[in-house]
Amino acid sequence: MMQSVFKSYDPEILPEGFSYPQAYLDLEKTFRPLKYFMWWFLDSRSKSGQLAWELRIHYKTKGWKYFSDIDPIPFARDGDWAAFFNGNDHSGNPAIVVADLGNKANSYKIANFEVWYDNALRDAGLK
Structure with a gap:
C-alpha cells in the first residue's frame, strides 16, 4: 500500500524555537505517492507516528x-532506517540525522531536508 498523505507534528509539542523547513511543509501539502520511493513519511495522527x-x-x-x-x-x-530533524536548530532549515535503528553506530548527518529528499529521490531512481 502506498502512502497518500502525512501530517507533521503540532507546533505545540515541538522544541521551542524549532520550525519545519518550508520544503517539508510544501511536500506535506502537495504529497503524491511515488512509485519506488522507499521512505515512509511519519503521520503524527497515526499510531506509528505517535x-x-x-x-x-x-x-x-x-x-x-x-x-x-x-x-x-x-x-x-x-525499514530500520529513520530520519530526524535536529530540533535544536532554530534556522528553519535544520540538519538531518539518519540512523539505522538496529545499529547505534550506523548513523550519518545530512545538511538539510532538501538534500535528504534529493538523495532519497535519486536512490529510488526518480531523479
Missing part, C-alpha cells in the same frame, strides 16, 4: 551516534 514521537528521546539517551547534541524530531522511516 510511537515514533514517544521513542525519539530513547535514541538520544541510549547512545545513538550523532544524537547527543540534537533534540530528534522523527519524520521518515525506511
